[in-house]
Amino acid sequence: MSDSTDEVRSYTVRLELVDEPGELLRALEPIANNGGNLLSIFHERGNVTPRGHIPVEVDLEATPERFDDIVDALRDAGINVIQAGAEQYSEALTIILTGHLVNTDLSDTLSRIHESTDATVTDLSLSAPEGTDDASSARIRLATEEGAVTETMSAIRTVAGDKDLRVIEPLAAGGEA
Amino acid sequence: MRLAVIGAGAVGSSVVELASDHGHSVTAFADSSSAVIDSAGIDAAEALDRKRIDGVVGSGTPEDALSAEYDVLVEATPTTLGDAEPGFSHVQAALERDRHAVLANKGPVAERYADVRALERESEGSVLFEATVGGAMPILSTIDDFDPSHITAVRGVLNGTANFILSRMATEGLDYEHVLAEAQDLGVAEADPTFDVDGTDAALKGVIIANVLSDDGTEYTLEDAEVEGIQEISGSALELARADGRTVRLIAEVVEGSVRVGPRLVPDNAPLAVSGTRNIAQLETEHAGQLNISGRGAGGPETASAVLADIGRL
Ligand SMILES: NC(=O)c1ccc[n+]([C@@H]2O[C@H](COP(=O)([O-])OP(=O)(O)OC[C@H]3O[C@@H](n4cnc5c(N)ncnc54)[C@H](OP(=O)(O)O)[C@@H]3O)[C@@H](O)[C@H]2O)c1
Numbered sequence: 001m002s003d004s005t006d007e008v009r010s011y012t013v014r015l016e017l018v019d020e021p022g023e024l025l026r027a028l029e030p031i032a033n034n035g036g037n038l039l040s041i042f043h044e045r046g047n048v049t050p051r052g053h054i055p056v057e058v059d060l061e062a063t064p065e066r067f068d069d070i071v072d073a074l075r076d077a078g079i080n081v082i083q084a085g086a087e088q089y090s091e092a093l094t095i096i097l098t099g100h101l102v103n104t105d106l107s108d109t110l111s112r113i114h115e116s117t118d119a120t121v122t123d124l125s126l127s128a129p130e131g132t133d134d135a136s137s138a139r140i141r142l143a144t145e146e147g148a149v150t151e152t153m154s155a156i157r158t159v160a161g162d163k164d165l166r167v168i169e170p171l172a173a174g175g176e177a
Numbered sequence: 178m179r180l181a182v183i184g185a186g187a188v189g190s191s192v193v194e195l196a197s198d199h200g201h202s203v204t205a206f207a208d209s210s211s212a213v214i215d216s217a218g219i220d221a222a223e224a225l226d227r228k229r230i231d232g233v234v235g236s237g238t239p240e241d242a243l244s245a246e247y248d249v250l251v252e253a254t255p256t257t258l259g260d261a262e263p264g265f266s267h268v269q270a271a272l273e274r275d276r277h278a279v280l281a282n283k284g285p286v287a288e289r290y291a292d293v294r295a296l297e298r299e300s301e302g303s304v305l306f307e308a309t310v311g312g313a314m315p316i317l318s319t320i321d322d323f324d325p326s327h328i329t330a331v332r333g334v335l336n337g338t339a340n341f342i343l344s345r346m347a348t349e350g351l352d353y354e355h356v357l358a359e360a361q362d363l364g365v366a367e368a369d370p371t372f373d374v375d376g377t378d379a380a381l382k383g384v385i386i387a388n389v390l391s392d393d394g395t396e397y398t399l400e401d402a403e404v405e406g407i408q409e410i411s412g413s414a415l416e417l418a419r420a421d422g423r424t425v426r427l428i429a430e431v432v433e434g435s436v437r438v439g440p441r442l443v444p445d446n447a448p449l450a451v452s453g454t455r456n457i458a459q460l461e462t463e464h465a466g467q468l469n470i471s472g473r474g475a476g477g478p479e480t481a482s483a484v485l486a487d488i489g490r491l
Binding site: 170 | 332410417418426442443
């Protein structure tokens with residue numbers, strides 16, 4: 001960390017936007033309003049997250065202090081900030097969920113995991129050999145902040161517990177698996 | 178050394194059979210209803226024959242065995258939860274007479290570790306229990322060699338039956354019930370496999386490890402362990418794991434005073450992904466990195482070897 005807090009630096013922010021008109025504009029406002037200088041916007045149309053959101057990458061310039069305000073303002077505006085500056089989502093985590101996944105609303109399960117952990121689902125495979133009414137399994141890969149794996153796992157256990165789903169955890173959260 | 182072997186099942190019988198090979202004599206041998214005692218050393222073959230044919234080891238009573246002349250009591254009665262009886266009282270009887278106790282029975286050191294240690298402190302005798310964790314594998318003695326304070330975590334596959342079931346399910350694409358029945362036919366799983374598949378057996382071993390690692394006197398029992406079994410693992414979950422280069426193993430994990438047992442995703446080629454009835458323990462050491470010990474985690478002669486190794490260390 002640098003201690004010169006007034007120096008302007010460039011940052012990358014990854015956002016996930018709901019696919020609705022006006023969303024992008026709404027996301028850019030907090031940046032301008034808090035003294036950020038927009039450099040580029042990379043709108044990954046066609047690349048949709050498992051939950052139907054659109055990933056957007058924004059490059060901007062700001063002082064570290066203002067940058068923090070920008071991220072806070074974005075989050076206050078209800079915008080999903082996936083990655084901001086140095087705060088990388090660098091730990092991948094794979095779990096398997098089993099149980100009545102479909103009947104207990106899989107997409108709701110995923111968004112609850114996302115909301116309570118700040119981790120993003122980067123990959124999902126579902127196997128429902130007996131049809132959707134029966135027990136099925138899903139392999140889910142998540143990206144989570146460095147050092148937040150233990151926290152993420154305990155949040156996942158809570159969500160799974162509420163829905164009577166079983167979690168097959170990776171070995172040693174944060175470890176070799 | 179003169180041994181009193183209490184319990185005449187797979188483990189006790191093997192100890193009796195192998196004792197003379199290791200330079201020991203058996204002066205007392207008991208099952209649940211009978212005993213054979215001879216201060217000059219019993220005739221092992223005769224006692225084992227008698228057990229096989231008549232279901233008793235001799236004409237004495239089990240109490241006679243406890244009061245016989247011996248240097249080491251070998252505790253090989255069934256593992257029980259809670260008060261850990263009758264095993265605990267057998268260990269107590271030996272220590273109160275200033276004799277050593279070597280355990281295959283997990284109960285006393287998993288459920289009443291502090292009581293066992295307290296009795297040991299008052300006694301000239303010592304307590305060793307290598308056989309309780311991982312059969313023939315030298316897990317506890319390795320921890321002891323390194324000193325528990327230099328071990329930061331232990332993870333392992335500590336139940337061969339559960340591992341056999343999971344690895345068969347994964348490679349053959351068969352479901353749980355099918356593989357369990359097959360394991361019972363092969364004698365890999367017992368008629369009542371509950372403690373193997375619900376994680377209890379692995380958890381008891383994890384608890385014993387936690388007790389050994391505990392550096393502040395905290396005592397662990399089965400109640401402190403978070404345990405989940407493999408009964409609900411589906412073929413589809415294993416299939417999804419496999420498509421991703423992973424598999425599922427029942428892993429016991431002892432880290433910083435927590436004991437957890439449950440099915441975990443491990444990379445296909447990870448050391449912990451042993452197959453069949455094989456066991457493995459992975460020690461995380463402070464200065465020497467990761468240490469893997471694998472081998473046969475159960476079986477009469479295997480477990481008896483660990484008992485005899487303990488006797489050699491006394
Ligand atoms: N088998 C393994 O691979 C293995 C591995 C590690 C640890 N262990 C542990 O080692 C112990 C022995 O295992 P095992 O497989 O040999 O068990 P087992 O085949 O069930 O044998 C238990 C023996 O204990 C005897 N017994 C029961 N109550 C007794 C009493 N009050 N006094 C004297 N004897 C009594 C039984 O007598 P009867 O013959 O009259 O019924 C039987 O001979 C268990 O605690 C087990 O958890 C086993």
